[in-house]
Amino acid sequence: MYPLSSQKKYWTFSSPEQLNDLRLKRNQKFIETHGSHMDDQQRMEFFLDANEEHLLLKQYEIYLNDFCRRFEPMMPKCVVGTAIHYFKRFFLHNSPMDYHPKEILATCVYLACKVEEFNVSIGQFVSNIKGDRNKAMDIILSNELLLMQHLNYYLTIHNPYRPVEGFLIDIKTRSSMVNPERLRPHIDSFIEKTFFTDACLLYAPSQIALAAVLHAAGREQENLDSYVTDNLLNGAREKLPALIEAIRKIRIMVKQYEVPLRDRVKLIEKKLEKCRNQENNPDSEIYKERMRKMYCDDDLEVAEDNSYYIADSSADMSALNMSQ
Amino acid sequence: MDDQACPRCKTTKYRNPSLKLMVNVCGHTLCESCVDLLFLKGSGSCPQCNVALRRNNFRIQLFEDPMVEKEVDIRKRILRDYNKKEDDFNSLQEYNDYLEEIETIIYNLCNNIDIIGTNKRIEQYKKDNREVIQRNRTRMGREEIELEEMLELEKTQEELRRQELLNLEAEQKKKKAREKEALIDELMCSGKDANAIVNEFAVKVEKLREEEKQLPPPPKPATQFSSGIKFGRSADHQFLPVPKVEEGPVYIHERPVLYMEGPAAPPVQEIESRGYMAHVRGENLTERAGGYRATYACQRALLEAMQGLFHGAAVAN
Numbered sequence: 001m002y003p004l005s006s007q008k009k010y011w012t013f014s015s016p017e018q019l020n021d022l023r024l025k026r027n028q029k030f031i032e033t034h035g036s037h038m039d040d041q042q043r044m045e046f047f048l049d050a051n052e053e054h055l056l057l058k059q060y061e062i063y064l065n066d067f068c069r070r071f072e073p074m075m076p077k078c079v080v081g082t083a084i085h086y087f088k089r090f091f092l093h094n095s096p097m098d099y100h101p102k103e104i105l106a107t108c109v110y111l112a113c114k115v116e117e118f119n120v121s122i123g124q125f126v127s128n129i130k131g132d133r134n135k136a137m138d139i140i141l142s143n144e145l146l147l148m149q150h151l152n153y154y155l156t157i158h159n160p161y162r163p164v165e166g167f168l169i170d171i172k173t174r175s176s177m178v179n180p181e182r183l184r185p186h187i188d189s190f191i192e193k194t195f196f197t198d199a200c201l202l203y204a205p206s207q208i209a210l211a212a213v214l215h216a217a218g219r220e221q222e223n224l225d226s227y228v229t230d231n232l233l234n235g236a237r238e239k240l241p242a243l244i245e246a247i248r249k250i251r252i253m254v255k256q257y258e259v260p261l262r263d264r265v266k267l268i269e270k271k272l273e274k275c276r277n278q279e280n281n282p283d284s285e286i287y288k289e290r291m292r293k294m295y296c297d298d299d300l301e302v303a304e305d306n307s308y309y310i311a312d313s314s315a316d317m318s319a320l321n322m323s324q
Numbered sequence: 325m326d327d328q329a330c331p332r333c334k335t336t337k338y339r340n341p342s343l344k345l346m347v348n349v350c351g352h353t354l355c356e357s358c359v360d361l362l363f364l365k366g367s368g369s370c371p372q373c374n375v376a377l378r379r380n381n382f383r384i385q386l387f388e389d390p391m392v393e394k395e396v397d398i399r400k401r402i403l404r405d406y407n408k409k410e411d412d413f414n415s416l417q418e419y420n421d422y423l424e425e426i427e428t429i430i431y432n433l434c435n436n437i438d439i440i441g442t443n444k445r446i447e448q449y450k451k452d453n454r455e456v457i458q459r460n461r462t463r464m465g466r467e468e469i470e471l472e473e474m475l476e477l478e479k480t481q482e483e484l485r486r487q488e489l490l491n492l493e494a495e496q497k498k499k500k501a502r503e504k505e506a507l508i509d510e511l512m513c514s515g516k517d518a519n520a521i522v523n524e525f526a527v528k529v530e531k532l533r534e535e536e537k538q539l540p541p542p543p544k545p546a547t548q549f550s551s552g553i554k555f556g557r558s559a560d561h562q563f564l565p566v567p568k569v570e571e572g573p574v575y576i577h578e579r580p581v582l583y584m585e586g587p588a589a590p591p592v593q594e595i596e597s598r599g600y601m602a603h604v605r606g607e608n609l610t611e612r613a614g615g616y617r618a619t620y621a622c623q624r625a626l627l628e629a630m631q632g633l634f635h636g637a638a639v640a641n
Binding site: 001002003004008012014158162163164165166167168169170172173174202203204205206207209210232233234235236239242243246 | 582583584585586587588598599600602603604622624625626627628629630631632633634635636
């Protein structure tokens, strides 16, 4: 039930500005904690700014969608929706410099599979990933709890797919439209596009669904306006302007969406490799050491090793700075 | 009493004062020596009615009329099976009928009227009421045990009281003897006036008597645990009182409210009557068996479509 859900209470925001504020804040917070030794100029050059982060994440949302579409066995649509929700929610409060989106992406999809009851084992899951599968498995499993923690354990996601079914049933029953099934391809592509926008963090799933249905009807040269005004909102006309406004905004969001430029993203990714938080980079010595420490906490020898590695990695960091 | 005689050896109480008449289930008397003689092997038949009897079923005749003995015997046997209590019946009338039936059976058996039929009746009754009989039997057993325990308790208390009394008496005797000795010693050894000494002692004894009277009675021996359970009474028929649980405020049910935040979704009746079901895949038999109806899915989809449609409306206005 969306009106009582945690999604509405904690994860639906009132305006795009609020989202931008959050994103700016997470960016500044990261720069402040990790760039305390630099002046503003250096910071600008070394770290990603909020816009760059946003572009990067947009690119990774596309990757996420592609990954899910290619997934073997075929994945239900709601898993994709849920995974994208998780991904967006996670990076509302965390900077991609802190946790690499590539890793969080896989974890989001894995968690979404579980939550949406699409049963794949971790082995089956990583067989869809190119590259080192064991490493991927490690990353996903070690990030899973972290992801849940950052989602505040609100794992139920209300996707627009069921409302779409509801509208289609309702349209078939209450309107005179011929063969509403032909709307489906348009609806699906519209909803897929909304996932690349912030619509799902701003609007109710039923609003997104209605926007998709109306958009699809427009594509098929059908007019469902009379259905909305006479059937759907029968007796609640005063709500109509707000609903129309919401739908209009959703459609504008989808229309205005731009695919991030490849070259731009590549540059950002390169920059990210340098400025990302090494503590969360599974390839870095610092990360390996942290993991090792977690596994054998009270081992003295390891503690000795530890100091060596930290010194080593700080040398590594300064080398990075030099190259900047 | 004098005409009591063993029907077999004709010995009477007069001739043999230690004559003990015995009786068995058939209700015919035999004296102890005849029983010893006839039932040497443990079993045999009654010399008067040829009913097969067992030696260990013989018991001493308490009533003059052996027929009474027989009736007592039969009654005991019948009541072992006909052991229903008044609260096993719905009405007093039924209970009275039941008692009447018992009396009829006993009378029939005592007076050899329709024995076969009566026995059949008993068998039938036993078969029909096996559970009730068993239950009441165990209940009776428990009551008997309780009674015995009470008797036992009384006996031990009696014993204790007697013992106490004896102790007290012995004590007093000793005391008196000691006083006397002290007096004599005093008279013998001290140089005081004998009269004065005697008077002094008399006063002392008087005082002691007074004190004794005021002494509280000896404390009662403990007969129960501190928890209030009597010694020797096992917990099987006396449970501890159930401790009172501190209860929170009483639960008050409130009907769950459906928050729509959107136009009202059609209720189940309408989903069926207005033809929504024509556009939904119907459930198959297996799903039906599991309690699933296609209306549920249809209703859910419609609900989710309607819910939240007005989200953000207040802000936009």
